[in-house]
Structures are given as structure tokens and as C-alpha cells.
Amino acid sequence: MMAPSSSAPLLFLLLRILLILHLCLLSQQQQQQQQQQADEASSLHPVDAAALLDIRRSLRDLAGSDFFSTWDFSASSGPCASFAGVVCSPDDDSPPFLRVVVLTLGSGLADSPGLTGALPPSLGDLAGLRLLSLSGNLISGPVPPSLAGLPDLHTLDLGDNRLGGPIPAPLLLPSSPSLKVLILAGNGDLSGEIPPEFSASQLLHLDLSRNRLSGGIPQLPSTLRYLSLSANSMSGPLDAAFSGAAAPLLPDLSYLDLSSNAFAGPVPPALFALPSLSSLFLQRNNLSGQLDVPPPPQGAPPPPWAVVDLSHNALSGEVPGALAGAGSLYVNNNRLSGAVPEDVARSVFAGRMTTFYAQHNFLTAFPAPPLPVPDSVALCLSYNCMPLPTPATAAGCPASAGPLPSRPPYQCRTTAAGGDA
Template sequence: MAKICNFFFIFTFFILSSESEAQIDPSDLAALRLIKNSLTDVPSAARFFSTWNFSAAADPCASFAGVTCSASRVTILSLGTGMADSPGLAGTLSPAVAQLTELTQLILFAGIVTGPIPAQLGSLQSLRVIALTSNRLTGEIPASIFRLQNLHTLDLSRNQLAGNLPPAIDALPRLKVLVLASNRLSGQMPRHFPENLLHLDVGGNLLSGTLPPQMPAALRYLSAGNNLMSGELNGMESLTSLAYLDLSMNKFSGPIPGALIRPALTSLFLQRNNLSGRVPQSQPWPDSVAGSTVDLSHNSLTGELSAALIAAESLFLNNNLLTGGVPEEYVASVQRGTMKTLYLQHNYITGFPIRVGSALPDTAAVCVSYNCMDAPPLGLSACPASAGDQISRPAYQCSGFHN
């Protein structure tokens, strides 16, 4: 009798164990076959699809690289190894991805995958993350993606996508991260973005027009550098949460809003625009900010420097129309080691107040060449090659220059 009971217990345990380790859903298995058929490993030592063996009895949920399941359904699909030395995958992204109806994350690591982004992705309302970066995807961004109500992160950067940004981006209530950098997108930025957006990167495209009149107040990271945008920097004052702002290499004009010169905004890149007026006369930051960078170079800024930026670790004001002497606070900041880079070359500055015989830290990079100083105290040793080899401006340029 005891042997019969033991046999019954073992048999029951086997049945329950088999049910708890259910095989992948047949529709998901069929979708994975189609996805694999449309992609291939670029020859290398690390082959992503080496574990995708459909002839084996093993469950893909347990043995396929990049496949994560819940209750026998695929919930996360990561295509490619993601290793720095891997060339990634080639081929196209199959519309069969949309057959994985419980998918929450779709990730395609760097490779040479071509073709369009399947519009069918817009049917996967469970999707929270779409990251298809550093490939050769073409065509427009499917408008259907902007109907995914649960989407948190959309990263399509470093591809060859073209067309305009869909105006319905603000219809994504849960979107926090939007990265579309380094594509061929054109037209103007949408007038509205989701109010909870924290990270927006559209740099390295062909966008034109002005900045939207009102950006999400929650933004902490905003990059629209290296585009064709113009107009004044309006609406920036309300972005009090910004820690990173890059609007460099555009055609922005007018003054720099004083509200942008604040300690919380530790990375400010406005170089290579048509900005004019004075460097904002804001109050100096109360404390130095390690790692902070302010780059206002290659503009048309005029007037004398205030002490507003003495706490920045790296400060670039070169190639402007600045005049007068450099405030002593800047020299003191460099000597303390607070400011490690100070580029002032190619202006009309008349003095750099450093005492004869005083030395700057070996870690400091200070360039004051090609200004209106008869004998610049620092020479050219710390200047970049782009500064040229002339220590001072010709006298006629200095005598004839007016703000």
C-alpha cells in the first residue's frame, strides 16, 4: 500500500511540474521563426542566433538568447548580443513581431538591419519600450507607434529615418524618454510634447523652424543640436528642471536668456549659433559644480564678462566679440582648480589679470590668444590648434572695434 501511495505522489508531482513548465505559446513560436528568417548574424565570433534551434525539444522561453517569457508568452525580445565588439545583425525587422501580442519590450542592438520599421508595432498596446538603435532603418516613423498608450521609452537614434516628426507625439501620456537623434528627420518640431516627458533628443537631424512655444516643464534633458533651427530662445525660462541643454550648431539668434545661467543646468551647449547681446549678468553660482560645462563659443556675444560663470568647470567663450578685461574671479577660479578649462581666444579682450610669476595648475587649459592684449601672459601652449598661431590681434582691429 505504501508503495502505491508513493507512486501516486511521484506521478502527481510529475504532472504538476510539467504543467508549471508549459512550453511557449504556439503563435509566439511561429512569430519567432519568421523573425529569425528575416534576420541573420553578421559573421563574427559571437553569433546571436546560435541558440535559436527550432528543431530541438527545448523551450525557447528557457533557451533562446534574447527571449524572456511570462506564462509561456514572450514579453521581452532583445535582438543581438549588445556586445561592443559584435557587428550585430543584418536583414530586416519582420512584421511578425506584432504577433507577439504580450510583448512589453522590443530591443534591437547595433548592427546593419535595413528597411522600414513595421507599422504593425502600433497594435502592441502592451509595449513599454521600443529601442531600435544604431542600424540602417529607413522610411518614416510609423504614425501607429504614437498610439501606444503604455509606451515609456522610444529610442530610434542613429538610423536613416526620414520625414517629419508626427504631430501626435503628445498623445502618449506615459512617454518619458524620446530619442530620435542622428537620423534624417526634417520639418519642424511638434508644437506639443507629452507633459511628463523627461528626456528629449532630436539632435543631428534636418529639423528647421523655431522651438515650440512651450516645452514640458518636467524636462531634464533636451538636445536639438546640429539641426537647421532658428529664431530666439523663447520658452526656456519655464524649464526649471533642466540639467542638460544642447542647442548648438543651429541658427538661433537674439540674446541668451538669463534663466539659463544657473547651477542646476550643469551642461549648457549653445555654441555655433548667431546669438548676440551680452553674456547674462546673472549672480555668480554659490558653489562650484564639478563636471559642469558652459559652451557659448562661436557666436556674436558682446560686452564685458561678468563673474556669473566662475563656478563652471569648463567654460568656452572663444570666437565672440567680447571686450574689456577678464574679471579677477576667473583667474582665481582657475588657480584654485575649480575651473579647469577657460577658452577666451578670438575676442577683443584687453587684459588677463594674472600676476607676473604666477603659475596655473598643470591641469588647467587656458587660452587667451588673438585678443587685444599687447603681450598675452599665457602664450599659445594651452590653446587648441584651431586658435591659430597669432598671439595678438593686429592693432588696427582693436582700435577700430566698437560694440
């Protein structure tokens, strides 16, 4: 009988070794793949990296600023971990990358006095961006139209810079449905008109104040809660935006500032019927006609506005008693006449209305105060067609009211006869 071959155990051993080597190789490949995925998940998307590099080339620190000192593109930690003002988040792509979701540059960060330069179009390449804030710098040039193409952008704040030219229309149109907060205030040279299609926008907060916008106000989007167009060159009547049908279409508008423009015509009564309106600023326009403020329902108190400022216009007629609920009421420097309503006076004496400026009108009477005017109340009735009831009715006057307690009698006689004073 022949002895068993001695090669069988050796072959079995070789097979075991090969199997172990194969398993080790698979494990190593799996580890390398996992490490690669981890590296990719922690690295910035190359498009975003290129956009940040372009931003760095386009903007620079003002003298004394070191905001960009952390923007070292050769650092191993990467922009998301070390760049000031940059916040990243993983995307949903495969393989996953980090995308820039928040970009806050310049003033207010790292003790920076601000940045200068121009905004590059590549800002529109940051596809994951949700918040972009570059306020309080000295950035000039146009607003890049590419910003309107960012699909997830919620807040855009470019206020208080030196931007100029027209506002890209798509930013004010429904083509930017994710954009809810747009602040371009205080740039000085932004121009153009608000397009009629603005009514279909989804904005909640719009501040375009202190620019050179022209034209009128179109119908407003029903989503608006805050609107400031003050200190522009806008004109025309307010009826188009605030007709009688506007009140139910603007259920959440709480802050409206149209001051320091050239709006003309009457103040639409529908403005005072907006259900959420708390602060209304219409001062320093060319508004005229009588104030028509709808009275509250029977037995209901007047709406509790925080501030109503109608000063420095050409409004006539009497002070509406329905404004007695305002915490601060400014009707000074108009052509109002008649007696101040008792409801307004009672609100002043009770301290509910903490400011009532009615100087430089043609008012003829103010109810005698049953109590001293509270120290917390600023009351000014000077330069009207009546003797001041008490010194306290002029004690709260600003310096601009002037030293004269009442108008000259001839001005009051001319106004009573229907002439101009």
C-alpha cells in the same frame, strides 16, 4: 429463514471501484488542466510570436553578423528562452501568457556588426513592451507610428541608424504617457518640427541630435532632465522656450545641448537661472547681443556648472563674472570685449575652472597671475586685443586658435569705435 443475498457485497465492491475510478478521472483531469495552465503560462502570446516572426522577416544580419542565429522558431524552447535580445514576463490575463517586455536587437549583442532592413508596423503589436533598443544598426525607412500606441513603453532607443521622414508626432505628445526616454539621435534624415503640444509630454530624456529637424523650440515639458537637439537645422530665438517664466517650470533640467543649429538672438538670462542645469551647450549658432547672467545672491558662490559652451557665436559685451563657477567655460570665437573678470581669473588660477577658452575675441585685459597656471588647466587667450600676460596663457590653446598671439591693432581700433572687425 432465508439466507442473506450474496449480491450485496458484490454491489458494494462495484460501487467502491466506480468511486475510485471517478476520483482517478477527476485527478487526471485536474492534472491535465494544471499542465495546460502551466504550458500556457510558459508560452509566448500568439500576437507577440507573430510580431517576432514579422521582425525576423523585415530585418537581416549584415555581412559577418550572426545575431539572428538564435532566432529558431521551430525550437521547442521557444523565443523567450532562446532568442537573443528578447526578454519576456507573464501577463495578468487568464489564461496567462508570456509577453515580450524587452527587445534589444543588433549591434552590441552576440558580436553583431549590425542589422539592416526596415522596421515593421507589427512592432506596435508587442503590447507588453517596456524597452525597445535597436541603436547602432543600419536600419532605414520611417519610424513606425504604431510605436506610439504601446501602453507600457518606457524607453525607445532607435539612435544611430538610417531612419528618415518625420518623427511620429504621437511620440512627442501626451498620448504616450509611459514613454520617458526617447533617443532618435544620429539618423541624419529624420525631419519635421517639434509640435507645440510637446510641452504636455511626460518625457525625462530626449535626444534628437544629428538629424534634419527644423523650426523653433516650443515650450518644454516640466519633466525634462536631458535635452539634446544639436546638429539639426533648427532656427529662431530661444525666448519661446526659455522665457523668464521658464526657470520654475524646468526644475530638473540638468543637460541642455542646442549646439550646431541656426538659433539667433540673445541668450535668455532665464537659462542661467535653471536650478538644476549643469551642462549647457550653445556653440555654433547665430546668437548675438550681450550676455546677461544673473549674479548669485549676496554672499553665495556662482552656480557650479560643469560645462558652459557659448563659443562660435556673435556674442558681445564683457565676460560675465557670474560664470566663474563653471568647471569648463568656452567663450571663444565671439565679439566679447573688456577685461576678463577677476572672479574668472581666480577660478582659473585656483584650478577650479579647468578649461577657459577665450581666444578670438576682443578682450583687452587679463589679471596678472599671482601663481603659475596649474598644469591641469587649459587656458587660451590668444588673438585678442591685449598682449598675453605670460606664455602660459596660450599654452593650452587648441590648434584651431592659430599661431598669432594677438589681433592686429587696426582690428581692435575698429571694434572700439563700434565697427566690425
